[in-house]
Amino acid sequence: MKSLSSLRVIAIALPWLAALCVAGWLFTIHYPASGIIHFSGTFDGSSPWLHAFEPGERVNSPGPQSDGWVGQRIFDQPVYNSARVPGAFDDVQIALELRSLRQPLVELGMLRDPETFSFEMQPLWSEALSSGWREVTTEGLHGYVLENQPDSALFSSDLNQIMTWDATTTPPAWNDEPRALHGYDVSLRGQHDFHIIPVNGSIHFEFLLQDMNRSREGKNIAAFRLTKGDELIWTGAGTVSGITDNRPSIVFSRTIDVQNLDPGVYHLSFVADDDLFIREIKTTARHWVIGPRLYFGDEVGFHTTSTPSLAWSNSLHIVADTFHTEGLQTISFGSNTAQLRETHTPYALARDPEEQSGAVRFSAPKGNVRLIADGYFALEESALFLPSPRRLTAESHPKEEGIIAVITPYKQPQELFDGWYRANANYQIIGDPDTLKFSLAAPGIASRSGAIDIRSFSLTYERPALSWKEWLQSVRREISSAWRRL
The missing domain is CATH 2.60.120.260 (Galactose-binding domain-like)
Known part of the structure; x- marks a missing residue:
C-alpha cells in the first residue's frame, strides 16, 4: 500500500516538477541574471x-x-x-x-x-x-583607407576623394557672392532635395508648382523644409487647391526667402507626391544642386510637346527608368548612352574611364525619366558642386574612381x-x-x-545584468502578474 501511495505521490508530483522546470527555463530566458x-x-x-x-x-x-x-x-x-x-x-x-x-x-x-x-x-x-583597404578608427571616426594611405585620409578636405556608406560628414563653411535672379524652365516631378550654398547669408528661391491630379484621396499638400544638418531652419506648407476634380490645377507660386544664415551647405526639401510638378525655378544662388534623385516628368497638360531634359552631374554612376511609353528613348551620360527599351525597368549608366573627374552632361531628349545617382545634378554646369562625399553603392569601384577613404560604421x-x-x-x-x-x-x-x-x-x-536580488524580484513580479491573469 505504501508503495502505491508513493507512486501516486510521484505521479502527482512529476507534472508539477516538469511544469516548474519549464517555468524556470522560461524565467531564465525572459529574465537572465547576466542580461544576455x-x-x-x-x-x-x-x-x-x-x-x-x-x-x-x-x-x-x-x-x-x-x-x-x-x-x-x-x-x-x-x-x-x-x-x-x-x-x-x-x-x-x-x-x-x-x-x-x-x-x-x-x-x-x-x-x-x-x-x-x-x-x-x-x-x-x-x-x-x-581587399586593398585598411579598417581604421581615429579621433572618433571609423572607416577604411587605402593600404598606402595614412589614417588621416578619413579627414581629407577634397570631397572628391571620399565616399560614405551609412555615415555623414560635416560640410565646409561656404558662402557665395551675390548674383542676379536666374530662372530655369523645368518639369520636375514629386519630391526633390536641393543642396544650396547661401549668398551673403541668404537663400532665395521662387517655385512655380502645378498639381496634375486633384481628384486623388487625401490632402493636396506641397511642403518645403530648410535644414542645416539636424537643425530645422524654416518650414512652409500649404494645400494646393480646395477644388477636387481630375483637371490639372493652375500654376501657382511658392517663395522661400531666408536671411541671416551662417556659412555652410543647406538642404531644402520639397515634400510632395509624384502628381505635383515643379514647372519653374528662380534663384539667386550660384551653387545649388539636386539629388541624389532627379525626376524629369512629362509635360502632358502643360506643354503640347516634350522638352529635352538636360543636367550636369558629378556622379560616377546613375540608374535611370521611365514609367511611360513616351519616355522610351536613348539617354546619354557623358559619352556613354543607354536605350530605355522597357518601362518600369532600371538601366545603369557609368562614366567612361576617360571622364572620371569633373562634370558630365546628362541628356534625355524626351524627358520623362527618373534618375538615382551616387552624386548630384545641376541645371547649369557652373552651379554644380559636391555638398557631401558620394555614397558607396553597389555600382561603386572606389579604388578605380580615385577614392582614398570611405567613412562608414561598417565592420x-x-x-x-x-x-x-x-x-x-x-x-x-x-x-x-x-x-x-x-x-x-x-x-x-x-x-x-x-x-x-x-x-x-x-x-x-x-540588457543590463541583474543582481540575484533584482532577479528574484523580477521573478516574483512575473509570478504575481501571471497569478492576476488567472
Whole structure:
C-alpha cells in the first residue's frame, strides 16, 4: 500500500516538477541574471526565433540545397523576415553566415516605423572594401583607407576623394557672392532635395508648382523644409487647391526667402507626391544642386510637346527608368548612352574611364525619366558642386574612381572559408515588441543574376545584468502578474 501511495505521490508530483522546470527555463530566458541570452542555428526555416526570408518569389525554399549546403538563397530584393523577442531587452545583435555571388553590396535593416514601412538600414557586406583597404578608427571616426594611405585620409578636405556608406560628414563653411535672379524652365516631378550654398547669408528661391491630379484621396499638400544638418531652419506648407476634380490645377507660386544664415551647405526639401510638378525655378544662388534623385516628368497638360531634359552631374554612376511609353528613348551620360527599351525597368549608366573627374552632361531628349545617382545634378554646369562625399553603392569601384577613404560604421565581416563570411548588425530595441522585422537589401541583385546564400544565424539579446536580488524580484513580479491573469 505504501508503495502505491508513493507512486501516486510521484505521479502527482512529476507534472508539477516538469511544469516548474519549464517555468524556470522560461524565467531564465525572459529574465537572465547576466542580461544576455543567445540563440543560434542553421538557417533552414526550423528555428522559432528567426524565420526564413520572404516573399517566396524572391527566395528559394530554406533547407538542403543542390550544391551541398543547408540554408536559403536570395535572388531578388528586398526580402523580409522576423525574429521573436524572448523578453524585455535593450539591444539585439544579429549575425548571419553568408556568401555573396555576383552581389557587391548588402544591407540589413530593422523596421522602425510600421506606418511608413521605414527601416534602419546598416551595412552588412561590401566586396569593394574586402581587399586593398585598411579598417581604421581615429579621433572618433571609423572607416577604411587605402593600404598606402595614412589614417588621416578619413579627414581629407577634397570631397572628391571620399565616399560614405551609412555615415555623414560635416560640410565646409561656404558662402557665395551675390548674383542676379536666374530662372530655369523645368518639369520636375514629386519630391526633390536641393543642396544650396547661401549668398551673403541668404537663400532665395521662387517655385512655380502645378498639381496634375486633384481628384486623388487625401490632402493636396506641397511642403518645403530648410535644414542645416539636424537643425530645422524654416518650414512652409500649404494645400494646393480646395477644388477636387481630375483637371490639372493652375500654376501657382511658392517663395522661400531666408536671411541671416551662417556659412555652410543647406538642404531644402520639397515634400510632395509624384502628381505635383515643379514647372519653374528662380534663384539667386550660384551653387545649388539636386539629388541624389532627379525626376524629369512629362509635360502632358502643360506643354503640347516634350522638352529635352538636360543636367550636369558629378556622379560616377546613375540608374535611370521611365514609367511611360513616351519616355522610351536613348539617354546619354557623358559619352556613354543607354536605350530605355522597357518601362518600369532600371538601366545603369557609368562614366567612361576617360571622364572620371569633373562634370558630365546628362541628356534625355524626351524627358520623362527618373534618375538615382551616387552624386548630384545641376541645371547649369557652373552651379554644380559636391555638398557631401558620394555614397558607396553597389555600382561603386572606389579604388578605380580615385577614392582614398570611405567613412562608414561598417565592420569587416569575419572571413570563414569557401567564400563564406560571418557578418553582424546591431540594433537598439525600442519599446517592448514581441517580434522584430528585418529587411535585407541587395541593390541590383536580379539584374546581375546574383545571389546571397545564408546558412546559419545567431541572435544575441542584451540588457543590463541583474543582481540575484533584482532577479528574484523580477521573478516574483512575473509570478504575481501571471497569478492576476488567472
